[in-house]
Amino acid sequence: MRETPIGTPIRRLDAISKASGTQMYLSDYRFDGMLYSRMVRSTVARGRIAAINMPPLPDGYYFITHKDIPEGGVNELYMIKKDYRCFAEGDVRYIGETIGLLVGPDRGVLLDLEQGIVIEYEEGVPSISIEEGLACKGGPFVGDRNLFCDFTIDKGNIDEVLAKAYRVVEDEINTGWQEHVHLETNAAVAEKEGDKFIINISCQCPFYVRKSVAGLMNRPFEDIIVRQTTTGGAFGGKEHFPDILAGPLLVAVNKIGKPIQLVFDRHEDGAFSVKRHPSRTRFKTALDKDGNILGMDIDVVYNAGAYESCSYVVLQRGVFHAAGVYTIPVTRVRGRAVATNTFPSDAFRGFGAPQTLFAIEVHMCHLANELGIDPLELKKRYFNKKGDITVTNGHINDTVVLSEMLQQVMEASGYAQKAATYKPGSGKGIGISFYNHGGAFTGNGEQMIIKAKAKLHRRADGIVAILVGSTEMGQGLQTALAKIVARVLDVDQDRVVYDNPDTSCVADSGPTVASRSTMIVGKLLERAALEMKERWEEPGEIITQAEYQHPEGYPWDQSTFQGDAYITYGWGVCAVEVEVDPLTREVITKGVWSSHDVGVPIDELVVKGQIHGGIIQSLGYAAMEKLENTAKKGFKQVGLSDYIIPTSMDFPAQTATLVHNPYPYGPFGAKGMGELVFNGASAAFIDAVSRAVDTEIRSIPIPPETLTELMKHGA
Amino acid sequence: MVETSYIPKDLEEALRLRKETGAKPIAGGTDLMVAHRRGTGVVPKFPWPVMIVSQLAVFKGIRLEDGEVSIGAGCTCHEIEVSELVPWPVRMAASLMGAQSLRNLATIGGNVCNASPKADLPVPLLMLDARLELASVSGIRQISLNDFLVGPKKTALRDDELLMRVIIPAVNPAFTYLWYRKIGTRRANAISKLSLCAAITIDTEGMVTDFRSASGAAGPRIARNRMVEEMLIGIPITDIEERLPAFLDAYDGILAPQAMPEYRRSSTRRMLEHFLRTAVTRPAHGIIE
Amino acid sequence: MVREIQFRLNGKDVSVICDPLKRLLDVLREDLGMVGTKEACGEGECGACSVLRDGAIVTTCMIPMGAVQGCEITTIEGLRETERGKCLIEAFADGGAVQCGFCIPGMVIAAESLLASNPHPTNEQIRHGISGNLCRCTGYDLIVDSIRLASERGNGLW
Numbered sequence A: 001m002r003e004t005p006i007g008t009p010i011r012r013l014d015a016i017s018k019a020s021g022t023q024m025y026l027s028d029y030r031f032d033g034m035l036y037s038r039m040v041r042s043t044v045a046r047g048r049i050a051a052i053n054m055p056p057l058p059d060g061y062y063f064i065t066h067k068d069i070p071e072g073g074v075n076e077l078y079m080i081k082k083d084y085r086c087f088a089e090g091d092v093r094y095i096g097e098t099i100g101l102l103v104g105p106d107r108g109v110l111l112d113l114e115q116g117i118v119i120e121y122e123e124g125v126p127s128i129s130i131e132e133g134l135a136c137k138g139g140p141f142v143g144d145r146n147l148f149c150d151f152t153i154d155k156g157n158i159d160e161v162l163a164k165a166y167r168v169v170e171d172e173i174n175t176g177w178q179e180h181v182h183l184e185t186n187a188a189v190a191e192k193e194g195d196k197f198i199i200n201i202s203c204q205c206p207f208y209v210r211k212s213v214a215g216l217m218n219r220p221f222e223d224i225i226v227r228q229t230t231t232g233g234a235f236g237g238k239e240h241f242p243d244i245l246a247g248p249l250l251v252a253v254n255k256i257g258k259p260i261q262l263v264f265d266r267h268e269d270g271a272f273s274v275k276r277h278p279s280r281t282r283f284k285t286a287l288d289k290d291g292n293i294l295g296m297d298i299d300v301v302y303n304a305g306a307y308e309s310c311s312y313v314v315l316q317r318g319v320f321h322a323a324g325v326y327t328i329p330v331t332r333v334r335g336r337a338v339a340t341n342t343f344p345s346d347a348f349r350g351f352g353a354p355q356t357l358f359a360i361e362v363h364m365c366h367l368a369n370e371l372g373i374d375p376l377e378l379k380k381r382y383f384n385k386k387g388d389i390t391v392t393n394g395h396i397n398d399t400v401v402l403s404e405m406l407q408q409v410m411e412a413s414g415y416a417q418k419a420a421t422y423k424p425g426s427g428k429g430i431g432i433s434f435y436n437h438g439g440a441f442t443g444n445g446e447q448m449i450i451k452a453k454a455k456l457h458r459r460a461d462g463i464v465a466i467l468v469g470s471t472e473m474g475q476g477l478q479t480a481l482a483k484i485v486a487r488v489l490d491v492d493q494d495r496v497v498y499d500n501p502d503t504s505c506v507a508d509s510g511p512t513v514a515s516r517s518t519m520i521v522g523k524l525l526e527r528a529a530l531e532m533k534e535r536w537e538e539p540g541e542i543i544t545q546a547e548y549q550h551p552e553g554y555p556w557d558q559s560t561f562q563g564d565a566y567i568t569y570g571w572g573v574c575a576v577e578v579e580v581d582p583l584t585r586e587v588i589t590k591g592v593w594s595s596h597d598v599g600v601p602i603d604e605l606v607v608k609g610q611i612h613g614g615i616i617q618s619l620g621y622a623a624m625e626k627l628e629n630t631a632k633k634g635f636k637q638v639g640l641s642d643y644i645i646p647t648s649m650d651f652p653a654q655t656a657t658l659v660h661n662p663y664p665y666g667p668f669g670a671k672g673m674g675e676l677v678f679n680g681a682s683a684a685f686i687d688a689v690s691r692a693v694d695t696e697i698r699s700i701p702i703p704p705e706t707l708t709e710l711m712k713h714g715a
Numbered sequence B: 001m002v003e004t005s006y007i008p009k010d011l012e013e014a015l016r017l018r019k020e021t022g023a024k025p026i027a028g029g030t031d032l033m034v035a036h037r038r039g040t041g042v043v044p045k046f047p048w049p050v051m052i053v054s055q056l057a058v059f060k061g062i063r064l065e066d067g068e069v070s071i072g073a074g075c076t077c078h079e080i081e082v083s084e085l086v087p088w089p090v091r092m093a094a095s096l097m098g099a100q101s102l103r104n105l106a107t108i109g110g111n112v113c114n115a116s117p118k119a120d121l122p123v124p125l126l127m128l129d130a131r132l133e134l135a136s137v138s139g140i141r142q143i144s145l146n147d148f149l150v151g152p153k154k155t156a157l158r159d160d161e162l163l164m165r166v167i168i169p170a171v172n173p174a175f176t177y178l179w180y181r182k183i184g185t186r187r188a189n190a191i192s193k194l195s196l197c198a199a200i201t202i203d204t205e206g207m208v209t210d211f212r213s214a215s216g217a218a219g220p221r222i223a224r225n226r227m228v229e230e231m232l233i234g235i236p237i238t239d240i241e242e243r244l245p246a247f248l249d250a251y252d253g254i255l256a257p258q259a260m261p262e263y264r265r266s267s268t269r270r271m272l273e274h275f276l277r278t279a280v281t282r283p284a285h286g287i288i289e
Numbered sequence C: 001m002v003r004e005i006q007f008r009l010n011g012k013d014v015s016v017i018c019d020p021l022k023r024l025l026d027v028l029r030e031d032l033g034m035v036g037t038k039e040a041c042g043e044g045e046c047g048a049c050s051v052l053r054d055g056a057i058v059t060t061c062m063i064p065m066g067a068v069q070g071c072e073i074t075t076i077e078g079l080r081e082t083e084r085g086k087c088l089i090e091a092f093a094d095g096g097a098v099q100c101g102f103c104i105p106g107m108v109i110a111a112e113s114l115l116a117s118n119p120h121p122t123n124e125q126i127r128h129g130i131s132g133n134l135c136r137c138t139g140y141d142l143i144v145d146s147i148r149l150a151s152e153r154g155n156g157l158w
């Protein structure tokens, strides 16, 4: 009998409970004696706190500040660095910085108290935009240049190439803030059990939360137990951000002793949570007289906001993806993360790659326009191939099947015919983009930093429990990992369980980020399952474990950023067809076609769900998700009536295909894919719109009013 | 103790409460409950007493009376959308408000009385010369919608009055061509960025006997101006092209958009141009798209 | 300032003593423990808090309790016990409609409301029917497919 392929869909483990409404999320739980809390936040973007005038607190109400941090604890949340404070102390750096936490039994009273607090500031001059940050408007507040980091990677000598070029094309591409809009807002309940602190929290990375607060509480890790609650969407917005809730809550629980809930409402989540980094990418591209690309000098700046958080790492990924799927003979990429007085930017699906991938795709189109050829023709000439040298002087190790994927998308979309018949400016356009996403942590991060472990436990009742810190947040990880384990053990699917992790019970399999969980943690579980299978006949309980092993032969130097930034990539091609309404300039998307190389899908339906969802999020990013920030008020579009995300009517049904391209180090040949699917549709959309209106577009998002301005004045 | 909320059981009680306490009605609540929300688990708080009127049958019903369409203030967008008595542009506007769940709650009375410059129903209603019937303990009066809408969020509703119904007069002869277009922030479930309702009547001789147009979200108030409309009335339809530039400039003059001025002005121009030029070609279908 | 408000909830008579301005959503979730109805925006935009009121879909974050007197309310807890509800839930599971799940109870309510008035909708009609329910995970396609699947499987149920 032939085994069904691993990709054949099964019913998701969490589908029935979620569809029938029995699945509990954080705000659905009630704890005995639970108190509520509200954050009190800075209302100015930069300044010193001169005075905090409190209304009288009724009995049973508390105002928790940095003064309540336990003895020996430090006012910090340890993310990548220890620069992020739990509570503002002395100065404030952005609108929305936590100053204190109001705690008490009645949410109405808390609201009144919050509105009764008057904080006096000596206001400074804030910098909001990338330009203001670089110009150190108001004086630098990070180092002497407002830069969290500034680094350059060279492949060959770009100065020579630029000097001898027949011509140099300059370009600048900008992208804006983007809000995650996980439908479940940020939410946590902290409590004490004996002398241990418990945090029940909607999050991606329970072990990150634990690490971030241990120093604050002056406790060893074991004293802090993080229990992930079923997470209603995350997209990177619950990677480090839950730390911002956990810190003040624990300080409060330590003082008050009762369970305390903190659940953001939608406006708080919109105004006072992390966002995708805005970016500015500049190109100087050297061409010879035949129109060949000789080299590119790329200057990438991300707006990191007021704290570094993971901006350096986000920027690295942006820089390493700056040449897109193209092998450019000579490159220099400089990356800077600039500090501004805005809410810290943080992880968001794609983690820095979408900005530079968008920029290179748009720039390639502009180059094609300069050369008078179809952008697709230009792009095809430079497709990465196995063995090609990357911008970090490492290698493309994958067998790259972009041509085959392109073929699929061309056939499904009718690209060639449409591109030929829709004349520039005709109101109709079709665009195409190419993208990739490096799998797992950059460089040797998996080996040097994460050191993931995974554990399997065959319980006395014969059920096999997956014990890892990786989390389900909607992406289908529980199903994928349980499927891998059941398949290796050759047991029925319902014999494998995978509960939301509790840091006191599970192995630290690393954070649920970087599209690493199926590929890396899935592989560890495959190995743990293989061992368990060998010992299957043993009586009683069995525990098996696996630890990460880095494949040999993929050198990386983290100090110089040289070598294989990623062992493997997922790859994608996307085509988008649009019509621009001649009267209203509304862009109507007529078709969306894509092909992806995810190695081997562990579950085709889960993968399909990721593709369709990621692409819509990317189209929203380009088309409508406008998010402005002002020095006086902070983010402007904070509720769902102002911050516009796509509905079911905004984009048509998609056609998505996959290519089979097994990755030797992934479970069943699988690679990461959760972020890949976000990385390209925005560029295809902009390519299509640009062609339809015969106007170059250099900035997203592009709602109709912006498009109208552009068409009037030119880009 | 002064009550903060009431649930009157009939109109008489509602009018009395209105008079004595100044209580404002909550109909669908889609404006009021949102504007005064205080978050999860906290009861919304209003700066004045309120009364819930959604249960009162007296505000319901869509009827034809003496050739005029009467829509009860408590009729929901859904009821309006599916009623064949209601003129097409009003049904269209109702059908494009929010989403189904909103249309099941939101009322015409609330939409009109909220007087938002972005409200959708007043745009075709103003174009159709709708009147409002207002009631108080001292009696009933009628007022044109045009006089009722005073400014952004300001109406001529008196402190003791309730809106009873919206009356749409018959149009005789019927319009030859109609236009309604809402540009939302997205393709569904969206507040208007701009809207335009227009109508033209052409007689058998090819003369324009009536022309009207109203713009939503293009200024502090829904915009309509009879003098500007009259620039196109009384001329042969074939002369429209000639009058178009002066008319469009004059129409532009009645718009006063604060944000996105270029977009709102130029889109309005293009839509009017398109509507009128298409009308000149005399298509068979009365609704121009 | 509380009042007694009586209504039918999932086929049973209930009576709640509360402020008539309290949101139906809070009463369902906090007083009656019906936590399958979610809150994701609190301002009528997202549809996560949808229930049926006298058979019509409404968002409970905007409804004051005073407007519920005498109404018939159906939440996901009630719907899931019905044949139609079961059919929808199974179809959502089989069609891959569920990701993070936070929008899904509201989507199931929207699907029921749609199929009740239009048992065999086209894809466009399905998209229209769920356009008040925001989902950030799925891109909607698999939800649309799942509702079509339910409509096919449930031949005669609606």
Ligand SMILES: Cc1cc2nc3c(=O)[nH]c(=O)nc-3n(C[C@H](O)[C@H](O)[C@H](O)COP(=O)(O)OP(=O)(O)OC[C@H]3O[C@@H](n4cnc5c(N)ncnc54)[C@H](O)[C@@H]3O)c2cc1C
Pocket (backbone or CB within 6 Å): B024, B025, B026, B027, B028, B029, B030, B031, B032, B033, B034, B059, B073, B074, B096, B097, B098, B099, B102, B105, B106, B107, B108, B109, B110, B111, B112, B113, B114, B118, B119, B120, B121, B157, B161, B162, B163, B164, B189, B190, B191, B192, C043, C044, C045
């Ligand atoms: C998600 C969402 C989407 C929306 N989309 C749209 C849209 O697309 N287009 C649009 O135009 N609006 C939209 N709105 C706004 C709102 O829904 C409408 O204005 C709606 O028609 C208000 O009706 P209501 O019955 O809910 O008003 P309520 O909130 O009950 O009342 C609004 C105002 O009218 C007064 N009022 C109500 N009835 C009477 C009466 N009989 N006599 C005197 N005064 C009265 C009230 O006192 C109050 O001041 C949207 C709102 C939300 C939350």
Ligand code: FES
Pocket (backbone or CB within 6 Å): C038, C039, C040, C041, C042, C043, C044, C045, C046, C047, C048, C049, C050, C059, C060, C061, C062
């Ligand atoms: S919570 Fe009610 S519509 Fe979003």
Ligand code: FES
Pocket (backbone or CB within 6 Å): A183, A232, A233, A474, C097, C098, C099, C100, C101, C102, C103, C104, C134, C135, C136, C137, C138
């Ligand atoms: S499944 Fe997550 S929001 Fe819809």
